[in-house]
Amino acid sequence: MKAIVTSIVIGLCLLALVRTADADAKKLVVVVAKGSSVTNLSREDLKRCFVGESVSAGDRALVPFNMPPGSPERTGFDKVVLKMSPDEVGRFWVDRKVRGQSAAPRSLPTAAHVAKVAAKFPGAISYLTADQMTSDIQAVSVDGVSYTDARYNIVTQ
Amino acid sequence: MKGSMCSLFVVSALAHHAVAQPAPTSDDLAKAADAAAEIAAVQATPLKTSSDDIDLSSLGLDPAGSAFDDKLNVYGYADIAYRGSYAYRHRDIFPDQHGFAFGNLNIYAAKNLTQKARALAEVQYTFLPNGTAGAGGSTVNTTVRDPANDQIPTKWGGVVIQRAYLEYDVTEYLTIRVGHWLTPYGIWNTDHGSPVIITVSRPYIIDAGLFPEHQTGLDLFGSRHVSDVKLSYHVTVSNGRSETEAQIDRDNKLAFGGRLEVELPWGLRVGGSYYRGRYTGLAATPGAAALSYREESYGGDAQFEHDGLHVQSEVATRRRHYASVMDAALDTGGTATTTDTSDTGFYILGGYRFNQLWNVMPFSYYQYFKEANESIFSSVTVGALGLNFRPTGSMVFKLQFQRGKLADGVGFVAGTINYTYYAQAAWVF
Secondary structure, eight states, rough: OOHHHHHHHHHHHHEEEEEEEHHHHBBBBEEEEETOOOOOOHHHHHEEEEEEEOOTTTTTTTTEOOOOTSSHHHHHHHIIIIOOHHHHHHHHHHHHHHOOOOOEEESSHHHHHHHHHHHHHHHHHHEEEGGOOOOOEEEEEEBBBOOOOTTOBOOOO | OOHHHHHHHHHHHHHHHHHHHHHHHHHHHHHHHHHHHHHHHHHHHHHOOOOOOOOEEEEEGTTTTTTTTOOOOEEEEEEEEEEEEEESSSSTTSOEEEEEEEEEEEEEEEEEEEEEEEEEEEEEEEOOTTSSBOSSSSSSOEEEGGGGGEEHHHHHHHEEEEEEEEEEETTTTTTEEEEEEOOSSSSSSHHSTTTSSSSSSSSSHHHSSSSSSSSEEEEEEEEETTTTTTEEEEEEOOSBBTTTTTTTOOOOEEEEEEEEEEETSSSEEEEEEEEEEEEEOOOOTTTSSOOOEEEEEEEEEEEEETEEEEEEEEEEEEEEEEEHHHHHHHHTOOOOOSSSEEEEEEEEEEEEESSSSTTOEEEEEEEEEOOOTTTTOSSSEEEEEEEEEEEETEEEEEEEEEEEEOSSSSSTTTEEEEEEEEEEEEEEE
16 A cells, blocks of 8 residues: 555656646747748748748748747757757857858847847848747747647747 | 565555556545636736836847848857877878877858848968968978067968858858859868867868869758758759869859758668769960860768767768770879779768766767779878867767778878877857
């Protein structure tokens, strides 16, 4: 009987940890200016855009902007979309510079800056949590999946 | 035991519940409804417009100005190594050597000129030619007295233009590069900088220049994604290889080359490269005939990266066709007996990057190279072991130990075994 109770307590603790981790992660919404023709991007194009490749949508090239390194948004986006840890991201961009390839997307200091730049700068694309959205930007679905969909898995770290 | 089994069963069952998500209970459905309501609430809340307090032009992002980053980016890398080598046999030719060596100080300047055009220049500052053997065999001494600094002895050095070019994106799939560029072949030549390269020393197939390291002319390149597969290409037209290729094509014959590369989503990249051109050297005296030959180079390479695992390999061969057997013999120390010669080699390098100990990567590599000029040695094999530490993206420390063996038989240094150790620090700034 004691073993069963112990097992249940351990199990509940593990479950609580899993649930807590899920609850702490917020969905990251890929955003562009309100009214943009960009409403959906493939995950591969999103990745290409943020690893320095030229990606056009509609009639213009997308200009990616990042959240600052070390922020939960940046770490989560790099992990889920680029499949890289912060260390790997650091190495990736230094290596590209030495090879003479394009530089890293510009990092903006705050979510307010990201929202402003996404709203006003031509072709800008970035990411925010849902509660950081403003009325002059719009969400972009990824592989046809909206951030309101339970299957959407781009989240903060 | 029974209790332990029971515990295991319960924990497994709970873990399974968390992962496999069986049919939802009424409790789960209630929680899901709460979560949906939460999202709906976020959406239903009237959103503010983005802040008016943020001035985009102060960030260099004026929407009315350039819709691209037009800052001049200046950066570079440098490295210094400590090297020691000990030879067995022919110690008169290969005396023991050890000491520090400053390797590279390369400065880059990169700028986007328009949304579709950009320029890059990379210049290497070097202590050379001081202390090296000149064309006539005498040692170069660049020491001069500096009249502006109390006549102190000063050793002047040199500048190597590694690359300087302009690029223009014609379409999403075609970019034209014109200028002086690194030949797009294999892995090593385009990785190029010591902070990026895993080992300290370079393989013979790179050092021997089976493909030209640089060319001057046009490089047309691009890539296209087909599903998850990335296809890339290069087509090159240049002056080809010569001692003056950046300024003069001494034989008035263009060289052509190209590269195809396939990159698969699970970390494998495979490529093939080709080059064909004519080399024409400098005549020893005005009016004298210069050495000239036609050359063709073929190369294949593969790189696999998955999690921390990194494996790369390149194979290359160069065939040279001379106008006469005498020319071939002159260029190969008298060993060529036909008008055609070839150099061939390969290397394979493997390592695993850990997340601990400054992101250490233990690595190992093996290489083989067969030389066309057998007057010195006919072939060489090298095995190496080492550690590559990368505490940050911008700092790299390397330790390497290698054993090189020149094949027995022909060549005046045949049979030499050489042990070399290196420690190198490389950094990007």
